[in-house]
Amino acid sequence: MTHQIGLILYPELTQLDLTGPFEVFSRMPDSNVHLIWKTLDPVTSDTGLRLLPTTLMKECPQLEVICVPGGPGQIDFMDDQEFLGFLRKQAKKAKLVTSVCTGSLLLGAAGLLEGYKASTYWASTEFLVGYGAHYQKGRVVKDRNRITGGGVTAGIDFALTAVAELADERTAKMIQLMIEYNPDPPFNSGHPDVADPEIVAALRAIMKERIAARKVQARNRPRSDT
Amino acid sequence: MTHQIGLILYPELTQLDLTGPFEVFSRMPDSNVHLIWKTLDPVTSDTGLRLLPTTLMKECPQLEVICVPGGPGQIDFMDDQEFLGFLRKQAKKAKLVTSVCTGSLLLGAAGLLEGYKASTYWASTEFLVGYGAHYQKGRVVKDRNRITGGGVTAGIDFALTAVAELADERTAKMIQLMIEYNPDPPFNSGHPDVADPEIVAALRAIMKERIAARKVQARNRPRSDT
Numbered sequence: 001m002t003h004q005i006g007l008i009l010y011p012e013l014t015q016l017d018l019t020g021p022f023e024v025f026s027r028m029p030d031s032n033v034h035l036i037w038k039t040l041d042p043v044t045s046d047t048g049l050r051l052l053p054t055t056l057m058k059e060c061p062q063l064e065v066i067c068v069p070g071g072p073g074q075i076d077f078m079d080d081q082e083f084l085g086f087l088r089k090q091a092k093k094a095k096l097v098t099s100v101c102t103g104s105l106l107l108g109a110a111g112l113l114e115g116y117k118a119s120t121y122w123a124s125t126e127f128l129v130g131y132g133a134h135y136q137k138g139r140v141v142k143d144r145n146r147i148t149g150g151g152v153t154a155g156i157d158f159a160l161t162a163v164a165e166l167a168d169e170r171t172a173k174m175i176q177l178m179i180e181y182n183p184d185p186p187f188n189s190g191h192p193d194v195a196d197p198e199i200v201a202a203l204r205a206i207m208k209e210r211i212a213a214r215k216v217q218a219r220n221r222p223r224s225d226t
Numbered sequence: 227m228t229h230q231i232g233l234i235l236y237p238e239l240t241q242l243d244l245t246g247p248f249e250v251f252s253r254m255p256d257s258n259v260h261l262i263w264k265t266l267d268p269v270t271s272d273t274g275l276r277l278l279p280t281t282l283m284k285e286c287p288q289l290e291v292i293c294v295p296g297g298p299g300q301i302d303f304m305d306d307q308e309f310l311g312f313l314r315k316q317a318k319k320a321k322l323v324t325s326v327c328t329g330s331l332l333l334g335a336a337g338l339l340e341g342y343k344a345s346t347y348w349a350s351t352e353f354l355v356g357y358g359a360h361y362q363k364g365r366v367v368k369d370r371n372r373i374t375g376g377g378v379t380a381g382i383d384f385a386l387t388a389v390a391e392l393a394d395e396r397t398a399k400m401i402q403l404m405i406e407y408n409p410d411p412p413f414n415s416g417h418p419d420v421a422d423p424e425i426v427a428a429l430r431a432i433m434k435e436r437i438a439a440r441k442v443q444a445r446n447r448p449r450s451d452t
Contacts, residue, residue, distance in 0.1 A: 016405060019245035019275070023378070026273035033274070042278055047252035048259070049245070050278035052268055101406075122406055139410045151406025152249070156379065161412045173415035173425055179242060180327075180348055180377025182416025183409035184365045186387045189399035190408025199399055 003031040003166055006063040006090070008103075009053050010037065010083070012073025015045035016152050017100040021067060024159035027175045028167055036060050038082065046071050057086050065162060066090045069155070070101025070121060075214050077106060084110040096162060098147045100155035104128055107148070117143040121151035122192055123207050153190075156181060229257040229392055232289040232316070234329075235279050236263065236309070238299025241271035242378050243326040247293060250385035253401045254393055262286050264308065272297050283312050291388060292316040295381070296327025296347060301440050303332060310336040322388060324373045326381035330354055333374070343369040347377035348418055349433050379416075382407060 005025045007018050018035075026033045034055040037043055042050040066087065077083045087110040091097045099107050104120040107113050108131025118133040119141040128135050139154040140147060140161045147165075149158035160181070164172040189195040231251045233244050244261075252259045260281040263269055268276040292313065303309045313336040317323045325333050330346040333339050334357025344359040345367035354361050365380040366373060366387045373391075375384035386407070390398040415421040 014249070015245055016249040019242055022275055023240070023242040023273065026275075035275075047249065048280075049248055049252075049261075050280075052276035052278070054274075054276075139408070140412065150408075153382065153405050153407045153409060157410055157412055164412065169413070170425065173413045173421065174429060176411060176413055176415040177417070177421045177425060177429055179379050180416055181379045181409075181411055182365070182376075182420065183379060183407075183411065184383055185402060185407055185409065186366065186383055186390065187395070187399045187402055189402040190406055191403070194408065195399065195403045199396065199403060203400060203403055 001030070003028060003065070004034070004061055004063045005031055005065045005067070006034040006036050006055070006060060007067045007069065008036050008083075009043040009051060010071075010073050010077060011043055012046040012071055012076075013043070013069050014071035014101060014152055015047065015049045015051065017069030017071060017103065017155050018051075020153060020155035021069075021100060021159035021162075023179060024156060024163060024175055025065075027178055028163050028171060034060060034063070036086075046073060057082065060086070060090070063090050063094050065096045065098060065166065066094045067098040067100065068103035068106045070099070070103040070105070070124075070151070072210065072214060074102050074106050075211075078109045087112060094145070096145055096147055096165070098149070098158065098162065100149040100158055101151045102127075104133070104148045105131070107146075108133055113146065113148075116146045117141055118146060118148040119150050119154075120148065123151075123204065227256070229254060229291070230260065230287055230289045231257055231291045231293070232260040232262050232281070232286060233293045233295060234262050234309075235269040235277060236297075236299050236303060237269055238272040238302075239269070239295050239297035240327060240378055241273065241275045241277065241297075243295030243297060243329065243381050244277075246379060246381035247295075247326060247385035247388075249405060250382060250389060250401055251291075253404055254389050254397060260286060260289070262312075272299060283308065286312070286316070289316050289320050291322045291324060291392065292320045293324045293326065294329035294332045296325070296329040296331070296377070298436065298440060300328050300332050301437075304335045313338060320371070322371055322373055322391070324375070324384065324388065326375040326384055327377045328353075330359070330374045331357070333372075334359055339372065339374075342372045343367055344372060344374040345376050345380075346374065349377075349430065
């Protein structure tokens with residue numbers, strides 16, 4: 001049986017939220033990894049990388065794993081019924097319902113995290129709680145069949161955890177060795193718990209501004225679903 | 227002054243070798259990250275991800291950083307004079323000449339690592355030595371203006387190191403926090419030094435077979451440069 005894995009693409013996603021797990025899942029034997037979007041046109045990440053989808057949302061087969069990456073673009077889909085409806089439909093029969101980074105907010109908006117323990121990007125925890133999820137700090141948080149990752153690079157830790165569940169631990173370890181995932185960051189600045197408080201404060205301020213600007217943008221944009 | 231950063235695309239590259247550094251470099255202020263290839267058609271990674279180039283090799287401006295990612299496709303370009311000539315030309319004036327994973331073998335084939343200490347993918351060290359480089363184990367190895375990364379995920383460590391050099395350490399730390407790079411792999415299997423010997427042996431055997439198959443394939447393919 002082929003493992004049908006689906007990663008959602010959308011404009012202004014953070015590409016590494018998706019490309020990290022893609023690298024891991026596509027190395028799992030007997031896997032078919034779909035990059036799903038509404039059209040097959042290139043999708044541009046928040047940093048300008050253009051990726052090509054493989055599978056139309058409306059033609060996607062039932063997935064064993066549905067995974068939603070994060071990125072600033074998610075704010076534009078928080079009430080997109082085609083997108084959220086797709087997540088709800090797939091989640092009914094998927095073995096694992098998952099996210100990386102702020103992808104959890106889209107799972108939340110679809111009502112799929114209510115009453116679940118879940119993780120998200122370090123700067124977005126307050127939004128997650130708004131969807132009835134119980135925020136739990138962690139790079140990979142599992143509650144029943146929900147697996148939610150922390151920010152961006154946590155997608156690699158998440159996907160290796162998921163492979164151990166879908167295949168077995170040996171397969172996950174083999175993939176970890178294939179991608180030489182023996183990380184050694186040159187600095188110790190990857191989470192507010194360890195980064196310089198000055199840097200955390202500066203980044204929080206930048207993000208607050210960006211979110212405010214995006215909210216104004218989203219309010220002024222014609223709705224596609226009305 | 228804009229930082230002109232160039233990452234090379236080619237068929238059957240390992241996409242995470244490129245997408246990891248792309249995420250980091252594109253978040254550096256005043257950076258322009260080029261994805262360079264011979265055409266602007268989609269380029270397909272070894273695992274099937276289709277990426278769109280941004281910049282033609284023949285139209286690429288002088289780069290401050292040239293970076294070659296790895297992947298099994300590199301074997302097809304080891305005597306491609308357009309590709310290697312591009313690397314040599316850029317390397318003359320680039321501030322940093324860099325690679326991730328087996329991208330180092332392409333730098334080597336271009337004669338750019340002779341007499342330099344360099345790293346590469348853990349399974350490819352013997353090939354690197356063939357180009358006159360002095361292999362040094364490490365996720366990020368710097369010798370003068372050459373910075374070479376270890377396998378696949380080492381590209382993230384490499385790019386953060388490069389940003390500290392191009393901008394400053396604070397900028398690199400800020401980006402590390404943005405991408406929540408506080409890794410916590412679920413297993414300890416990311417390098418032969420730490421992985422189960424049985425898994426290392428199994429993966430070495432698989433790779434040996436794949437390399438042999440690719441060499442036969444390459445021999446039987448009509449040469450595009452003759």
